[in-house]
Amino acid sequence: MRIFDPHIHMTSRTTDDYETMFEVGVRALVEPAFWLGQPRTTVGSFTDYFDALIGWERFRAAQFGIRHHCTIALNPKEANDPRCAVVLDVLPRYLAKDGVVAVGEVGYDSMTPAEDDAFARQMELAIEHDLPVLVHTPHRDKLAGTHRTLAVVEESGIAPERVVVDHLNEMTVELVKESGCWMGFSIYPDTKMDELRMVTILQEYGTDQVLVNSAADWGRSDPLKTYRTGQQMLEAGFTEDEVDKVLWRNPVDFYGQSGRLALDELPGFASSADTFAGNSVLRGGRQ
Numbered sequence: 001m002r003i004f005d006p007h008i009h010m011t012s013r014t015t016d017d018y019e020t021m022f023e024v025g026v027r028a029l030v031e032p033a034f035w036l037g038q039p040r041t042t043v044g045s046f047t048d049y050f051d052a053l054i055g056w057e058r059f060r061a062a063q064f065g066i067r068h069h070c071t072i073a074l075n076p077k078e079a080n081d082p083r084c085a086v087v088l089d090v091l092p093r094y095l096a097k098d099g100v101v102a103v104g105e106v107g108y109d110s111m112t113p114a115e116d117d118a119f120a121r122q123m124e125l126a127i128e129h130d131l132p133v134l135v136h137t138p139h140r141d142k143l144a145g146t147h148r149t150l151a152v153v154e155e156s157g158i159a160p161e162r163v164v165v166d167h168l169n170e171m172t173v174e175l176v177k178e179s180g181c182w183m184g185f186s187i188y189p190d191t192k193m194d195e196l197r198m199v200t201i202l203q204e205y206g207t208d209q210v211l212v213n214s215a216a217d218w219g220r221s222d223p224l225k226t227y228r229t230g231q232q233m234l235e236a237g238f239t240e241d242e243v244d245k246v247l248w249r250n251p252v253d254f255y256g257q258s259g260r261l262a263l264d265e266l267p268g269f270a271s272s273a274d275t276f277a278g279n280s281v282l283r284g285g286r287q
């Protein structure tokens with residue numbers, strides 16, 4: 001099984017996680033910019049973090065045989081703090097960098113006017129920089145938040161197939177499917193969405209334009225949830241090709257729209273995923 005985790009916050013994970021992710025087949029990932037737990041108070045705190053995403057974390061992942069990409073944005077939570085909102089002015093500098101494959105996470109947390117402004121402005125930036133967009137949907141009031149999210153996406157004029165609306169569940173999937181946007185699902189150990197419910201959604205709505213991720217943030221989470229969903233799909237009768245589509249080809253298709261995926265940089269990667277089965281060479285050089 002080859003896996004591309006399209007949304008995982010490796011900054012909050014240990015090297016043990018990189019090792020076990022490699023063991024189950026994770027070969028590429030996207031790490032979206034988000035909050036740091038402790039609130040930021042200055043723009044410098046953002047730029048150091050963005051630099052870590054495009055530099056340090058990318059290097060750390062490569063040591064474990066995993067290709068790292070990221071998305072850059074002012075997250076919805078911190079859009080409400082005027083000390084943070086000024087970071088919008090430095091985003092263009094980062095959106096031009098290699099390894100930045102989308103604008104994100106943008107969207108709503110508490111649905112405030114400040115979040116409206118930051119969201120709309122970053123949709124414009126995505127269009128200007130010709131990048132796809134990763135949109136976070138609020139955990140409270142999710143249905144209303146998703147309606148409002150789709151209205152902002154439509155108003156921006158971006159092509160819906162360049163947008164993934166993330167953290168969906170049974171209540172919001174239909175709405176997003178109708179919009180033409182990609183559907184993202186974060187699989188968690190005990191809240192929001194689990195792998196059994198994910199398989200039921202796949203049976204009902206099919207595998208087109210679906211992205212499954214483990215999110216793996218500061219809270220209780222499991223960086224192997226993509227793998228566990230793949231296993232659950234096989235048990236439910238999905239074919240290996242269907243699992244490959246959801247866990248590999250879909251994320252490649254979505255983020256490939258940036259023109260910046262660099263999967264061929266891993267040796268033997270472009271030719272066959274099987275080259276990697278049991279491959280210990282990449283990890284051999286690690287200290």
Ligand SMILES: [Zn+2]
Pocket residue numbers: 007009032034105215217
């Ligand atoms: Zn996230």
